[in-house]
Amino acid sequence: MALAFISLILLFLLLLQNHKIDAKVSSLIVFGDSSVDSGNNNYIPTVLKSNFRPYGRDFDGGQATGRFSNGRVPTDFISEAFQLKKTIPAYLDPSYTIKDFATGVCFASAGTGYDNATSKVLSVIPLWKELEYYKEYQSRLREYLGNQKAEEVLSEALYIISLGTNDFLENYYLLPERSSEFSIEEYQRFLAGIARTFITHIYQLGAQKISLTGLPPMGCLPLERTINLASEGECIDEYNNVAMDFNRKLHALVETLNKELSGLQLVLTNPYPILYDIIQNPHSFGFNHSATACCGTGRFEMSYLCQEHNPFTCLDANKYVFWDSFHPTEKTNDILANYAFRTNLAVFQ
Ligand SMILES: *[C@@H]1O[C@H](CO)[C@@H](O)[C@H](O)[C@H]1NC(C)=O
Ligand SMILES: *[C@@H]1O[C@H](CO)[C@@H](O)[C@H](O)[C@H]1NC(C)=O
Numbered sequence: 001m002a003l004a005f006i007s008l009i010l011l012f013l014l015l016l017q018n019h020k021i022d023a024k025v026s027s028l029i030v031f032g033d034s035s036v037d038s039g040n041n042n043y044i045p046t047v048l049k050s051n052f053r054p055y056g057r058d059f060d061g062g063q064a065t066g067r068f069s070n071g072r073v074p075t076d077f078i079s080e081a082f083q084l085k086k087t088i089p090a091y092l093d094p095s096y097t098i099k100d101f102a103t104g105v106c107f108a109s110a111g112t113g114y115d116n117a118t119s120k121v122l123s124v125i126p127l128w129k130e131l132e133y134y135k136e137y138q139s140r141l142r143e144y145l146g147n148q149k150a151e152e153v154l155s156e157a158l159y160i161i162s163l164g165t166n167d168f169l170e171n172y173y174l175l176p177e178r179s180s181e182f183s184i185e186e187y188q189r190f191l192a193g194i195a196r197t198f199i200t201h202i203y204q205l206g207a208q209k210i211s212l213t214g215l216p217p218m219g220c221l222p223l224e225r226t227i228n229l230a231s232e233g234e235c236i237d238e239y240n241n242v243a244m245d246f247n248r249k250l251h252a253l254v255e256t257l258n259k260e261l262s263g264l265q266l267v268l269t270n271p272y273p274i275l276y277d278i279i280q281n282p283h284s285f286g287f288n289h290s291a292t293a294c295c296g297t298g299r300f301e302m303s304y305l306c307q308e309h310n311p312f313t314c315l316d317a318n319k320y321v322f323w324d325s326f327h328p329t330e331k332t333n334d335i336l337a338n339y340a341f342r343t344n345l346a347v348f349q
Contacts, residue, residue, distance in 0.1 A: 025082045025158045025209065025348050027103045028075060031130050031198075032162035032213070034110030034327060036075045039066030039090035041110045041124060048111040048122045053308040054295060058317060058330055066090065068110055068302070070294070070317040071330025075160055077337030078345065079104050082158070091133055098137075098144045102153060107133050113167035114194040117178060121170055127163070127194070131201060138205065154206040158348055160269075161198070162213035167191055168242060169218055184242060192249045196257065203261050209348050211340075212254060214247035214270040220279050222292050223325035226299040233291060240276075247272055267344045274339050278321055278332065285335060286318070293322035294329060302326045 030036050034048075042051045042065075049066065050056075056064035058071040065087075067073050076087045088104040089096040109125035112118060119126035125133075142150040172178045172187055182190060199210060218224065219239030228236050247270050254268045282290040292298030294314040295306040302324040306313075314320060323329040328336070341349075 026153050027157040028079045028088055029157045029159045030075050030106040030108055032108040033112045033166055034068040036073050036162045037108040037110045038088050038106040040092045042066040043092040046123045048303055068327040069323045069330050074333045074337035077334050078341055081341040098140045111166055114191040115167045118167045118171040155208050159207045159210040164215050165218050188246050188249055192253055196253055203264055208263055210266045211269045214250050215243035216271050217276045218243050221326055222298055222322050223300055269340045269344055271336055282321055287321050288319040290321040293325050294320040295324040300325050
């Protein structure tokens with residue numbers, strides 16, 4: 001009964017949305033980590049890769065593109081929802097040209113974080129370097145479209161920033177450097193300060209429509225359940241609490257920056273509540289498993305440990321919320337992206 005009612009409301013919102021679309025967003029420009037990386041790590045010397053089977057087995061042509069999923073990532077679905085292209089090309093992929101990048105480009109790098117120290121753990125692209133690539137992209141775009149048209153594209157683009165999980169799970173809680181230097185509260189403030197600087201930079205470079213993505217319930221990632229020594233198989237509450245706390249700080253940052261920077265339209269896309277709901281009630285969303293992932297045993301495998309010939313890998317990823325022990329399946333990414341599109345990203349439509 002309640003479910004039917006919710007479905008009806010969702011349908012209504014969907015119809016409403018379809019009515020309003022007039023393609024105001026000209027392009028998607030993506031910064032972040034593996035939640036949105038579409039293949040940049042294929043072109044850098046890091047062990048954190050996913051350009052091999054079974055990654056991408058449900059992608060168009062079964063191609064392992066370097067996305068950390070069995071198919072597309074949320075930004076691909078958001079791009080499609082804005083009636084732009086169905087996939088966002090990775091900036092470092094030499095098979096694409098500036099013509100392709102003019103309607104969407106991804107600078108994200110799996111394993112990176114706000115903190116420079118996080119990107120060093122697995123030798124991936126630090127956030128400041130993503131910004132350098134973006135500046136290079138701007139010059140190439142000006143050359144390609146001419147100054148005026150390029151400025152138009154850059155100011156009408158939607159900028160998506162999606163990272164932060166690795167700062168906590170790959171860095172703070174795993175390595176001694178940051179955890180001896182900062183309390184968890186101080187570290188969150190440190191990261192929020194970097195987010196503030198980054199957003200201010202891209203705003204000064206012409207960005208006006210920006211979506212800052214919050215943290216997922218990172219204590220419920222299958223890998224974290226596996227390493228939960230206190231109660232094995234359960235979510236790590238402490239990590240979830242930190243994620244909610246950090247999301248509140250990002251929310252405050254968004255409000256402050258919208259007041260400070262004129263013309264800025266900055267929103268917080270918070271994946272926590274919807275993803276937590278999916279994990280707690282997988283059946284309501286058509287899933288059967290949310291505590292373990294599809295790939296391998298579903299408890300610890302990701303990147304090179306998620307191998308093609310692992311006999312335990314599931315046959316139908318659509319039954320799983322998580323693809324590997326750290327990343328959602330394509331179906332989950334689709335749900336998260338379309339939820340964001342209908343809710344907080346609606347202001348850009
Ligand atoms: C990160 O490294 C870059 C390049 O060395 C530097 O410009 C930036 O200030 C550093 N960020 C922080 C927060 O230390
Ligand atoms: C998997 O979940 C779906 C959706 O809730 C349900 O219809 C189906 O019976 C489940 N299958 C198994 C094997 O549990």
